[in-house]
Amino acid sequence: MPATWVQYPPLESVTRPNVETAAAAFYLGRQPQTLRVWACNENGPLRPIRVHGRLAWPVAEIKRVLGVK
Template sequence: MTLNVFPPLDSNTQPTLPTDATAFYLNRKSQTLRSWASLENGPIRPIRINGRLAWPVREIKKVLGVEV
């Protein structure tokens, strides 16, 4: 079994993250985030780039209470 190891969110320098990394930081399953994107009912709205979901780091931090 391979575990996904992501660096601390504070050390991230990218403006967006893929779904699997966002799910890790929010302690949710990737499918939950895909559902939020599809139904547009989650606390974060992703950006769609060539059919892929990109989750804004700034919004992730707001949801976690790390950044206001």
């Protein structure tokens, strides 16, 4: 277990339109660096939006990729 363990709410209960890279990686079962590579190469199953130089991953797209309603 990492020294800074963060617990995220179930994806079904997330009401924010976007989440940060660490949360998106948790929901998708990938490492955050994988999502950063997707963003750089623009070749992943979803694309982030950039807000002041930071990546924000659309919750609706995460749900679509995972088949969650």
